[in-house]
C-alpha cells in the first residue's frame with residue numbers, strides 16, 4: 096500500500112493504521128463512521144491534511160466472555176442493540192441514540208471522542224468502569240475510561256495511537272441509563288445518568304459507579320456519590336442525599352439547549368428514577 100496516495104487513506108488493518116499515524120501524527124484524522132468527524136471538519140474545528148478511514152479495519156465485533164466483554168472500536172451502535180448479554184446500561188444508551196441511520200453508521204469508538212450533547216455510549220461505558228485498549232508505535236496500552244478525558248476535545252491518547260477496543264471486566268450485575276432530550280424519543284442529550292451496582296447478599300452496595308453525561312464536554316464519574324453508596328443499603332434517604340451532590344464542584348454547560356440550572360435539576364431527577372427503580376425491583 097502506498098502510504099499517502101491521496102488525502103483519503105483506507106488501511107486494511109490496525110498495523111497499517113498505526114504506521115500511517117506514526118508518519119502523519121496530528122496531520123491526519125482517524126475517521127470511523129464519520130458522523131461527528133464531518134461536523135468537526137465542516138465547522139473547521141479541525142483541519143486535517145489527510146483522512147485515515149477505519150472502514151476496512153476489522154474492529155467490528157462484540158465478544159462476550161465468562162467474566163468480561165470486549166467491543167471493537169468500529170462496532171456500529173446498532174449492533175449493541177442486537178447483541179445478547181450486554182449490560183442494560185449499554186443497550187439503553189444505544190437505543191437512545193438519535194435515528195436508525197445514525198445508529199448504523201456511528202461507532203462505539205467514535206462516540207467516546209464526541210463531546211456533549213453526544214457521548215451517550217461513553218456515559219454508559221464510564222458507569223461500567225470500561226477500559227480502553229489503545230494501540231500505537233509503542234505497542235498496546237490500557238487506559239481506564241475514567242482517566243481518558245483531559246479537557247474539551249483533549250484525550251489521554253498519543254498522536255500515533257488509535258483506540259482498538261473497549262473492555263468491561265466483571266460486568267456489574269445491575270446497570271441502567273436514562274437521558275433527557277428536547278424531543279420525545281431521542282435527540283441531543285440535555286442530561287444523562289448511568290448507574291452500575293453490585294450488591295451483596297444483604298442488599299448492600301459492594302460497588303457503585305455513577306456517570307453523568309451532557310453536563311460537561313465529556314462525561315464524568317461522581318466519585319463522591321459513589322463513596323456514599325459503598326457498603327450501604329439503598330434507601331430513599333441515601334438516594335435523595337446523594338442526588339444533591341451529583342454536580343458538586345462541576346461547571347455545568349449553560350447553552351441554547353438548556354440552562355445549567357435545568358441540567359443540574361434533570362440529573363437529580365434521572366438519578367433518583369434509576370435508583371428508586373433499583374429499589375422497587377429488589
Ligand SMILES: Cc1cc2nc3c(=O)[nH]c(=O)nc-3n(C[C@H](O)[C@H](O)[C@H](O)COP(=O)(O)OP(=O)(O)OC[C@H]3O[C@@H](n4cnc5c(N)ncnc54)[C@H](O)[C@@H]3O)c2cc1C
Pocket residue numbers: 124125126127128129130131132133149168169191192193197200201202203204205206207208209212213214215216256257258259281282283284
Ligand atoms: C444528527 C445526529 C444526531 C446525533 N445524536 C446523538 C445521540 O443521540 N447520542 C449520542 O451519543 N451521539 C449522537 N450523535 C453524535 C455521533 O453519532 C456519535 O458521537 C458517534 O458515535 C460518533 O461515531 P463515529 O464513528 O461517527 O465517529 P467519527 O465521526 O468517525 O469520529 C469522531 C471522532 O472520534 C475519533 N475516532 C473515531 N474512532 C476512533 C478510533 N478508533 N481511534 C481514535 N480516534 C477515533 C475521530 O478521529 C474523530 O475525532 C449524533 C450525531 C448526529 C450527526
